[in-house]
Structure formats: structure tokens, C-alpha cells
Amino acid sequence: MVAAWVFMGTLSFAAPVRAQAPPPGPPVKLGPLDPEAGKALFQQNCVNCHGLDATGEEGPNLHGVPAALGDAAVANIIRRGIPGTGMPSSYILSEQDAANIVAWLHSLDSAPQPAAVGDPKKGEAVYASSGCSACHMIDGIGGDIGPELSHIGAQRGPANLKARLIDPGANLPKPAGGFTGGGGFTQYLLFRAVEKNGRVTEGIRVGEDSFSIVLKDAQGNLHGFSKPELAKLQKEPGKSLMPSFKDTLSSTQMDDLVAYLSTLKGAQ
Amino acid sequence: MKKSLGSVASVALTAAVLAVGVTPHRALAQGITYDRLLKADSTPQDWLMYGGDYFSQRFSRLAQINRENVHLLKPAWMYQPNHTGEAPIEASAIVANGVLYITEPPSTVTALDARLGTRIWSWTPKLPERLYTIGVHRSNRGVAILGDTVYVGTLDAHLVALDAKTGEVRWTVHVDDNNHGYAMTAAPRVIDGKVIVGISGGDVDIRGYIDAYDAQTGKHLWRSYTIPAPGESGSETWGKDMNGIGGGGTWGTGSYDPELNLIYWGTGNPAPDYNGSLRPGDNLYTNCMLALDADTGKMKWYFQFTPHDTHDWDSIQVPVLFDASVDGKPRKLLALANRNGFYYVLDRVTGQFIVGQPFVTETWAKGLDSNGRPILNPDIEPTPKGTLNFPDGHGGTNWNSPSYSPITKMFYVSSREISAYTISGKDRVDFPGFGGGGRITLGGDDAYGAIRALDAVTGNRKWEYKLIAPTEVSTLATAGGLVFSSSDEGNFFALDADTGKLLWNFTVGGTETGANFVTYEVAGKQYLFAASGNSFVAFTLP
Numbered sequence: 001m002v003a004a005w006v007f008m009g010t011l012s013f014a015a016p017v018r019a020q021a022p023p024p025g026p027p028v029k030l031g032p033l034d035p036e037a038g039k040a041l042f043q044q045n046c047v048n049c050h051g052l053d054a055t056g057e058e059g060p061n062l063h064g065v066p067a068a069l070g071d072a073a074v075a076n077i078i079r080r081g082i083p084g085t086g087m088p089s090s091y092i093l094s095e096q097d098a099a100n101i102v103a104w105l106h107s108l109d110s111a112p113q114p115a116a117v118g119d120p121k122k123g124e125a126v127y128a129s130s131g132c133s134a135c136h137m138i139d140g141i142g143g144d145i146g147p148e149l150s151h152i153g154a155q156r157g158p159a160n161l162k163a164r165l166i167d168p169g170a171n172l173p174k175p176a177g178g179f180t181g182g183g184g185f186t187q188y189l190l191f192r193a194v195e196k197n198g199r200v201t202e203g204i205r206v207g208e209d210s211f212s213i214v215l216k217d218a219q220g221n222l223h224g225f226s227k228p229e230l231a232k233l234q235k236e237p238g239k240s241l242m243p244s245f246k247d248t249l250s251s252t253q254m255d256d257l258v259a260y261l262s263t264l265k266g267a268q
Numbered sequence: 269m270k271k272s273l274g275s276v277a278s279v280a281l282t283a284a285v286l287a288v289g290v291t292p293h294r295a296l297a298q299g300i301t302y303d304r305l306l307k308a309d310s311t312p313q314d315w316l317m318y319g320g321d322y323f324s325q326r327f328s329r330l331a332q333i334n335r336e337n338v339h340l341l342k343p344a345w346m347y348q349p350n351h352t353g354e355a356p357i358e359a360s361a362i363v364a365n366g367v368l369y370i371t372e373p374p375s376t377v378t379a380l381d382a383r384l385g386t387r388i389w390s391w392t393p394k395l396p397e398r399l400y401t402i403g404v405h406r407s408n409r410g411v412a413i414l415g416d417t418v419y420v421g422t423l424d425a426h427l428v429a430l431d432a433k434t435g436e437v438r439w440t441v442h443v444d445d446n447n448h449g450y451a452m453t454a455a456p457r458v459i460d461g462k463v464i465v466g467i468s469g470g471d472v473d474i475r476g477y478i479d480a481y482d483a484q485t486g487k488h489l490w491r492s493y494t495i496p497a498p499g500e501s502g503s504e505t506w507g508k509d510m511n512g513i514g515g516g517g518t519w520g521t522g523s524y525d526p527e528l529n530l531i532y533w534g535t536g537n538p539a540p541d542y543n544g545s546l547r548p549g550d551n552l553y554t555n556c557m558l559a560l561d562a563d564t565g566k567m568k569w570y571f572q573f574t575p576h577d578t579h580d581w582d583s584i585q586v587p588v589l590f591d592a593s594v595d596g597k598p599r600k601l602l603a604l605a606n607r608n609g610f611y612y613v614l615d616r617v618t619g620q621f622i623v624g625q626p627f628v629t630e631t632w633a634k635g636l637d638s639n640g641r642p643i644l645n646p647d648i649e650p651t652p653k654g655t656l657n658f659p660d661g662h663g664g665t666n667w668n669s670p671s672y673s674p675i676t677k678m679f680y681v682s683s684r685e686i687s688a689y690t691i692s693g694k695d696r697v698d699f700p701g702f703g704g705g706g707r708i709t710l711g712g713d714d715a716y717g718a719i720r721a722l723d724a725v726t727g728n729r730k731w732e733y734k735l736i737a738p739t740e741v742s743t744l745a746t747a748g749g750l751v752f753s754s755s756d757e758g759n760f761f762a763l764d765a766d767t768g769k770l771l772w773n774f775t776v777g778g779t780e781t782g783a784n785f786v787t788y789e790v791a792g793k794q795y796l797f798a799a800s801g802n803s804f805v806a807f808t809l810p
Contacts, residue, residue, distance in 0.1 A: 040652070044652060044653065044654070044691055045706075045708075048708070090706065093706075094698065094701045174712050174713075184709070184710075184711035184712030184713075184714075184715075185711075185712040185713060186712055186713045189713065208736060208757075209736065209755060209757035209758065209759055209775065210734075210735040210736050210737075210755040210757060210759050210761075211755075211759050211761070211773045211775065212775070228770055228773075235713065237713075
């Protein structure tokens, strides 16, 4: 039971003060940077979203990020988070801690990155022929049932993308924050609502509080329900509106598709 | 202080003869005497103090809003504080003679017409530009009133006395130095001629205490520390070098038994929070209930809930006082649902442990021994990689007030079903850093909340009402057979106090609904008053 919680749980940082930036303090004079200490802190705090090698899991690939944004900006993000995203604030990490993490991320910049092994050009064709755009949008083209993919290559590593193509209902994203104060609610979680007249609606949760829920069905229609008026409301963990491509795509096609998705990094 | 339920009709009658259409601010000039405070539960049209009365039962004898008509409850007015929204509203309102006194984040006091919501006055202290609030919400949980003076603690650790009619400052006391992490967020407790206050900031190396001041002049009367000085009794429960070690904040509001003349006040965690290696021992008197002589501040007894805490399980929850029969004998009791996941009943005369059992899932203790001390499970200590335990650091319940109904004899508490990996970090507080580690909380769909009703004497669960998120909210019980509460997602609702059945709900939509509910009556109408997000809302029947 405990193990199940470990794997299914939302590993988001809940700082002792919720949704509050670190207190303004006096300017801190940083000591010598210690990338090894930064690595240890990264493994304690960041790997669940960014992956053990910082190439991205649920959170983005961080290779090259300090070089692109600047050390101070990245250290600031580590401590303050990015409001409205899954990146939480953490004032248990000191400015020195954050600087050490940035120092370690820098040391990765020159390290070889695990690249997607397939052919992105062929992958684009796989994307087109597999019906993905019925539900997913890239640069404004496609459906809005599933996640928008214009930046997916920056947000997720290749291994993570492949795992989702094989078993879309497993390890659904659980961003910190979310739509309630509790935070960390699973996105794209499928629900089955049964009204007292017997009508059944299946859809992904797009909004919920303790007394109401809004589901989006496979056609993209929204259905709002008052929970006390429902006969039954069930979560359907493991299920997804997206089919598995495990048996419909060959291993090569899968790699090509992952390679294509990995190139989607939005406007640079 | 005993609750007799016979005078509800007479209260209603008194209210009915008041003219509707004019808010009767009748006794503003009379002021709120200590005698009125002692009899707070027999004047339910007012809500005179944190917790409703000295026993902190957060129970109202008002029954105009009741099981039969609560479904008709509608907003009467709203009040939106002019603050940035960075900190949650946490105020527990005071209502005296038709005037509502609330606090707005961070330390503003505002008086409103209780019937209309019209602002009468507002006072905002000039806070220093650099303010240290490590582990402290930049908010405030309410004022206290005595005579015609309103008392508030400010975030920069000043105690301020304001004229209840105008909001003008009568006196200010600099309680402590915010540059060392001391802050004030709790509502003061006033008793006969004294203002009792606690201190916030116990996640850094402060030395916590409870302080008493003369209500007239602000003169300091006594201080009772929560961490003994070297050589004093209890100091042996700490390490030798206290540099970077401390805590024991007192950031809740305590209760009072006038007959015993004892103040009951909970204490917070030791610091650094998640690394206890340089503070070997029980770390008295952190995570304790303290019973203090109201005249001298001398400790009559203590009870420690979580010895040597390494999970941030402050024990500052509101101690609810009630009298009941235990094994056939009438006892004076104190009940507390703790952040550590256990519900406790103590004898409030002696501090003797009577009952304790989990009210939420907890995995750190096998149970409590005959003295109420936890019997620890192995390997619960935080490690650099994290150790998983229920409950998380915010605990089975947090600071938000529970309630007790003398009618149902149940204790109503916001309950959190949530676990976390607790990670050990530095062994000393490195001010202004947060000392000693952190936690990774398993939230979202892996957690949930509930309002639970416990048999107050045994702690056995009578019913629960489930909520999707682990709630940090208050409950309010009334003679109308209702328990009011809220969800973290911004819903207010009413449950049947006997069965937990949902009778009313209203969506405000703002998260952070943790401010304590109160109810009052003005011009013949009962109001329910609560806060969500950036708004205070008063509800009444059509």
C-alpha cells in the first residue's frame, strides 16, 4: 500500500507556507559554488519532475537552461517557482543551495544529452497518419481534447514521451498547484458520472470542487454536475481517452514519433 | 461557563423587539466588561472572543438558522479587503453590539457594521520594509476586545490597543524583535484586566513564550517561556549548545477556565524542524499543552504531545474545554485534535492523560502509552532522501478552530488524509533561512479531506463528510443542529450536526477558506460570517 502511494503520488514540494514566495531577506553573500552539493539537492528536490539526469520527465529538460536564462534567473525560479505552472516555490532551499544547483546544471551543459533515436521527419508523418491531431494541437492546428503539444519537446524527455504513447492512462501529469488549493490534482483523469435518471457521462476532469465537477467528453463537450445530484461518480484511474499505440505502431515508428515530438519546442 | 440551553427563546425575544432597519450599535458606549466576557455563551447575538467563549467551543446557541431552513441561506453582503492577496485571510471575527471587528492581511484591523457590511474604521500599522516571516503566514487571526478597547498583535511583533469606536491607537508595546524572527499573528486572549499573547516564528531559533500585559496601560506583567533557560528544569531535554536551536512558538490562541484561573495554551515545534540531531531529548516544552496560572504565568502542568518532534507538528491547535462524565465521574476536560494525527482528552485540572486515538491516518506511532506518550514506529526519522509518513507536515488538522456541541457532545474537526516524505537538512537554523530540511507532499488525488465528528470523550468517529482536498478549515457548531464548514476549493456548507448529512452549500470559489467561522445576531437576524479567497461573506435567511 505504501509502495503504491510512492509511485502514484504527486511529488510536489509543499513549502511550509503555501503559495507564498520566500521572505525578502538581506542580500546574501554567496560562498564558493559546490556543484556536487547542488547535485545532491537536485536529487532530493527536483528529479521527480525533471528526471535524474535533468533531461525532463513531467517537467522540462534543463540542459542548457542556465546558459539561456542566466544563473540568477534560474536560481530565482528554483526558490520562487513559476506561478501557474507545476514549478513550485521552495524557501527551504537557501540562495546558496539554489546557486549550487545552478552550478551543477551548468556542468551538464557540455555533457552529451540523451537524444531521441528516431527520425523526426518520418515521425511527423506518423503523427499525421495516426490521427493524433484529432485531439492534440500543434501551433494552432488540431483538436483540444488532449494536451497541446507545441512545446512538448521542451517539457518532456524522450523516455517520458514514449511511455505515454504505450500506456497513456498511466502516470498522468500531476502539476503542483492545480485547480484547487490542495494542489497536485491529476490532469486528464477520466471520470464516470451517473445521473439519477441513469444517464452516463464519461470524460476527463477539467474542474472540480467538493460539490461540483466539470467533465470534458471525447467530443470535447463540457458537462457540469452538482455532486449531490448525481447517483454515482467514479474515478477511472489507468484509463484514458487516448488509445495506446503499443500495438498499432512498430518500434521504429514509435521512435520516429518520439523524435518528432522531441523537436516541438515552441517559438525559440 | 456551563452551557444551559434554556435561554435561546429569551435571546430571540430580546432581538425581536429591536427595530429592524437600524443597526443597534446600542452598547458601544457601555463597552465589553469582563463580566460580559465571562457570560459570552449566554449572549449569542455577540461573538465576543476567539473561540466564542473562554472554553473555545466555537458553539453558538443561536438557532434561527437551523436544519429546516438552512437551505435558504443567502449572502447578505460581502467585504473585500484592500490587500494584495499574497497572504490568506485568516481572521476570526469579533462581534460586539452590532459591530464586527476583523483583521485583514497582514495586520490591518477593520470595524464593519455587522448588519450591512459598511466600513466604520480601518487601522493599518506601518510595518517595516523588511519583515522576517519564516514559516509564518503574512496574515492575522483576529483581535480581542475588553471594555472599549480592541487588541491586535502585528506582524512586526507589536501589541497594539485601539479605541473600539474610532480605531485610534491607545498604546503600543514592542513585544519582540522581528529581526530575530519574532512575529505576531494570533488573536490575543483577554481576561480580567490582562491581555495574553503568543508569539510566531518558531520555525527559526526563537525562544517561544506566552506574555501577559496590563489591558489598561500595556505594562508587561509576566512571561512564561516555552524553552527553559540553561539549568532550569526541562533544559536537560535539549542539547548543550543551543546556538541555532529553538522554536516553541505560541501562535494559536489559548483557552481559559475562570474557576481554575488557568490559561491553556499550545506550543509549536522545535527548530530546526526536520533535523533533531543537535537537540537530543524531548525538547520541553515544545509541542505541549501548557496550563498557566493566569495571575503569575507559572506553569501548573504540561502535557507533551510529540516529544522531540521532527515533522513540524506544532501543537498550537485550539484547546477545547468541556465538562463530561468519564467512568461515571464528572471531570473537567480539555480536548485537542493535534497536527500529529491524534485526538487527545486531558484532565484540565491536573493535565492527566485520559484518552487518545488517531482521528486521521497516521503511520509514525503504534499508539499512545498509558501516559499519552507516543509509542514510535521504527525508521520514522527524516533522512536526506525523505521518509514517508502520514500525516504530512501540515498535519491531521492545523490551526483552524474545531468546535464542540454541548447538545450532541461531539467534537467537529477538519481532518486531512495526506502523507509526505520528510527530508532532513541542516542541523542548526541558519537565520533567515528555514532550518533543517523540507517535505514532499503526496497531494492531489492521492489525498483527501473530511469534516469528522468525534465522540468528544472517547474520540470515536461518529460520522464524516468527505472533501476532495485535505482541508485546513474551521468548524462552527450551533443550537440549530448545524455544523458549518468550508472546503479548500472555496465552498461553504452546512451539515446536520447529528448525522453529517449535507444541508446547504454555497460556492465562493476563492481558495484559502481557513478563516474561522462565526455567527451572530443583529436586528433580529442571525448571520453566518466566513471568508474565502479575498472576500468576507455574511449570510442570512431571506
